[in-house]
Amino acid sequence: MRVLLRLALAAATCSTLLAAAPAPGAPAADVSATPTEGTQYVRLAQPVKTSPREVVEVFWYDCPHSYQLEQPLDDWAARQNPPVVVRRIPAAWPDKPVMMAYARLYYTLDKLGVAQREALPVFRAVREQGLDLTTETAVLTWAADAGLDPTAVKDAYESQQVWDETQAAPALRDTYQTDEMPSVVVGGTYRTSPFMTPNGVPGTVPVVDYLYRHAHA
Structure with a gap:
């Protein structure tokens, strides 16, 4: 029940903040004060x-906040020395x-080595075009339109590896103790x-930057 309530709250909050938020890829705002544990992070x-x-x-393709955070987080990671690789968990x-x-779908693209490259196209398809990519048929149609090899996508989608990773995804999310997307x-x-x-x-990105420097120090 708690998960259901949190998901409902997250969806409502996403909708509320989306109206005032900049478009995906917009630069992150500066943080004027040092982030506080228990408030800006835990x-x-x-x-x-x-x-x-x-x-x-931890993200979801149908979450507007996940969509908006994708490019700024990647841009921040690329600016680090050495560059940071952001590990995505659905x-x-x-x-x-x-x-x-x-x-x-994420693990299918990951198996093909194109999850990062196709992240924004998937977000655009789901969030802007309103496509429902929750079935194999829909995924294969989208993949063909996106210039991917439908046969390779089908093989990956139906593979044991992708099935196992998908089934393990909830436990992996639990490992990082999060129910917000x-x-x-x-x-x-x-x-x-x-x-x-x-x-x-x-x-969010300025807080991530602070935490990264704090953790590394």
Whole structure:
């Protein structure tokens, strides 16, 4: 029940903030004060053992905030020295077929090595064009229109690897102790999200930058 309420709240908040938020790819706003633990970010109750340089984003293709955060987060990662690779984890719950279906789409593209390249095209298809990419038929039609090899997409979509990764997605999300989309976890220790920053999506990347430098230090 708590998950259902949080998902409903997240969807409502996404809709509310979307109207005032800049378009995807807009530069993130500056943070005028040092982010505060418990307000702009939280410390995971059970830190995940990983590199302090690891940045994980829990996202959903049908979340407007995830869409808006995609490009600014990648731009920030590319500016770091050395560049940071953002690890994406699809937000999924086993009792949410739509979210499981989008997780399967992500892992299909990941198996083909094009998940990052096709991220914005998928977001645009789902969020702007209103496409429902939760079935194999719809995915193959979209893939052909996007210039991907439908046979390769079909093979990946139906593969045991993608099935196993999709089924494991809810537990992986649980590992990072998040039920908000999107959420960003830095160094396996600190988590922030647009719901925790005064400026929503534009305020998220500056908090991530602070946490990254703090975790690495």
